[in-house]
Amino acid sequence: MFRISHLFMVASAAALLMAPQAYAQTKLTSEMAMAAARAVQTYAKNDGSDPSTVVLDTNGDIVLQLKGNNAAPHNIGLAERKAYTANMFKMKSIEWRDVSMPGKDRADERKMPKVIPLGGGVPIMVGNEVIGAVGVSGTRGGQEGDTAGAQAGADAAAALAQRPVAQN
Amino acid sequence: MEKLVRGVALVALGAFVVGAGYGLVQQMVKISMLQSLSNNDISVEQAMLVAEGAIKGCKKDNSVISVAVVDRNGAVRFLLRGDGASPEMADNARRKAYTARTFRQNVSTWIEHTALDAKDEKGKPIDLNGQQYLENTITEPGGVPIVRNGDAIGGVGVTGSKGGPMADEACAQAGVDAIADELL
Numbered sequence: 001m002f003r004i005s006h007l008f009m010v011a012s013a014a015a016l017l018m019a020p021q022a023y024a025q026t027k028l029t030s031e032m033a034m035a036a037a038r039a040v041q042t043y044a045k046n047d048g049s050d051p052s053t054v055v056l057d058t059n060g061d062i063v064l065q066l067k068g069n070n071a072a073p074h075n076i077g078l079a080e081r082k083a084y085t086a087n088m089f090k091m092k093s094i095e096w097r098d099v100s101m102p103g104k105d106r107a108d109e110r111k112m113p114k115v116i117p118l119g120g121g122v123p124i125m126v127g128n129e130v131i132g133a134v135g136v137s138g139t140r141g142g143q144e145g146d147t148a149g150a151q152a153g154a155d156a157a158a159a160l161a162q163r164p165v166a167q168n
Numbered sequence: 169m170e171k172l173v174r175g176v177a178l179v180a181l182g183a184f185v186v187g188a189g190y191g192l193v194q195q196m197v198k199i200s201m202l203q204s205l206s207n208n209d210i211s212v213e214q215a216m217l218v219a220e221g222a223i224k225g226c227k228k229d230n231s232v233i234s235v236a237v238v239d240r241n242g243a244v245r246f247l248l249r250g251d252g253a254s255p256e257m258a259d260n261a262r263r264k265a266y267t268a269r270t271f272r273q274n275v276s277t278w279i280e281h282t283a284l285d286a287k288d289e290k291g292k293p294i295d296l297n298g299q300q301y302l303e304n305t306i307t308e309p310g311g312v313p314i315v316r317n318g319d320a321i322g323g324v325g326v327t328g329s330k331g332g333p334m335a336d337e338a339c340a341q342a343g344v345d346a347i348a349d350e351l352l
Contacts, residue, residue, distance in 0.1 A: 029251050030232075034220075041212070050212075061255045065247040067239070069211050076244075 028057045028124065028132035032157040033064035036124070036134050039156035040066075043149040044139060051138035051149055054079040055124075055157070056087050058132055060114075068138050075137040082121030082146070083135030084114050090130045094119030094147050120146030122154040126161040209239050210314055210322035214350060215246035218314065218324050218343040223248075225342025231329040233339060236262040237314075238269050238323050242304070250328050257327050264311030264325025264336070266304045272320045276309035276337055310336030312344050316351045 033055040040053045050068040052075040057063050067076045085093040089109070097117040100106045110117055120143055121135045134153040139145035210218075215237040226233045232250040234257050239245045249258035264275055271278045278299075280286060286294040300307050310333045314322040324343045326336040344351075 027251070030248050034248065037216070041216075061249075062247065062258070063249050065244055066212060066216075067243070067245050069209075 025058075026126045026129060026131050026161050028055070028063060028157070029160070030063060032124070032160045033132075035160055036153035036157040037064055037066050040134070040136055040149050040153040043152045047140050047145065047149070049139040049145070051136050051146070052076045052079045053150075053153065054083045054135045055153070056080070056083045056133050056135070058087060058130065060084050060087055063132065071138060078116065078118070079120070079135040079137040081114055081116040081135070082118060082137065082150070083133040084121070085116055085133075086121030086123045086135065086150075087130065087133035088112075088115060090123055092119070092123070092147060092151075093117070093121030093135075094143055097143075119143030120150055122147060122150040124154045124157045124161075126158055131161065132157070207240060208316055208319055208321045210237065210245055212245065214347050215239075215322070217346050219246055219248055220343075221346025222324060222326050222339045222343030224346075226326070226329045226335075226339040229330045229335075231331070231335070231339070233326050233328040233336070234258040234261045235340075235343070236265045236325045237343075238262065238265040238325075240269070240321050242266045242269050242323075245322065253328055260306060260308070261310070261325040261327040263304055263306035264308065264327070264340070265323040266311075266325070267306055267323070268311030268313045268325065268340075269320055269323030270305070271299070272313050272315065274309070274313070274337060274341075275306070275311035275325075276334065279307050279309065309333040310340060312337060312340040314344055314347075314351065 036055050037053050040051060044051050050070055052068045052071045053066045054062060055064040082093045085096055089096045097119060100109050100117055120137055121133055123130045124132045124134060134150040136146045136150040139149045218237050219235045222235050223233060234250040234253045235248050236244060237246040244262055247258060247262060267275050267278060281294060282296045282299045284297050288294055310327060311323055311325040313320050314324060324340045326340045329335040329339055
């Protein structure tokens with residue numbers, strides 16, 4: 001009996017080792033989200049603007065939300081949709097806007113709920129992995145300006161991420 | 169004598185002209201300012217300082233909290249979901265902030281004030297329990313109003329601290345304390 005139980009333990013240990021490793025994803029933390037918001041605010045200060053910012057995780061759930069002092073009513077919801085778009089398609093929302101133009105192959109993607117073909121959403125990249133997204137609405141430079149602000153935020157968040165060490 | 173009378177009359181006339189002019193200017197300023205309201209409101213920078221103060225206040229026991237700061241309208245100015253917290257937890261923080269803002273008191277005080285058996289100092293029933301049925305309110309402590317000069321310009325709400333709702337409220341108070349010198 002003793003031996004059989006040992007055999008079972010060895011077998012289960014071997015099974016654990018051979019099983020595919022759980023996908024170790026870098027998590028977006030609230031600290032990274034805060035760093036992103038601070039970076040967007042710094043961008044806005046140089047820009048002389050007053051944007052609204054949303055940071056989403058990979059599920060599309062809000063981690064951070066910041067409404068500008070004199071935000072227009074649509075700004076905060078739009079910032080969320082831009083971030084949602086960037087997270088969903090794993091690219092800047094301004095790039096997705098261009099590839100989903102009516103008449104193009106991907107035009108039907110515009111019919112999905114919550115996405116928006118406007119610039120200002122940028123994915124937070126750690127290596128090749130998307131761990132969330134930043135959406136900005138209300139800078140001075142229009143969609144390009146919002147994209148630049150969101151990029152500053154995404155870079156600041158990614159800088160705090162610890163890259164997973166490759167194990168082979 | 170005639171000179172004196174004329175002098176007094178001139179002075180009186182001058183005083184009248186100056187007074188009337190002053191009144192006219194005041195009236196013009198009033199009219200030009202009647203067109204819109206301007207209210208104090210919690211700013212982005214203040215809201216972030218409040219949130220950071222609350223997080224710092226909760227660090228003592230390694231609590232991971234969610235924080236919401238609402239503006240004078242009760243709308244979210246700033247929201248941060250703690251690591252591992254659900255979106256519902258973050259929304260509860262918002263509701264605490266909203267409740268504190270709209271009733272201009274700590275949520276724990278408001279809960280006592282609106283309890284079924286609540287009585288005033290004279291022992292008379294308060295009968296405000298119905299307030300607890302208002303949407304966006306929450307009957308869990310953890311919210312503190314942000315008051316400037318007697319004017320509620322916002323509210324802060326906290327969820328997720330290890331010590332429970334009353335500890336949440338202490339963290340929220342630490343957040344307000346972070347901008348105390350701007351609220352005089």
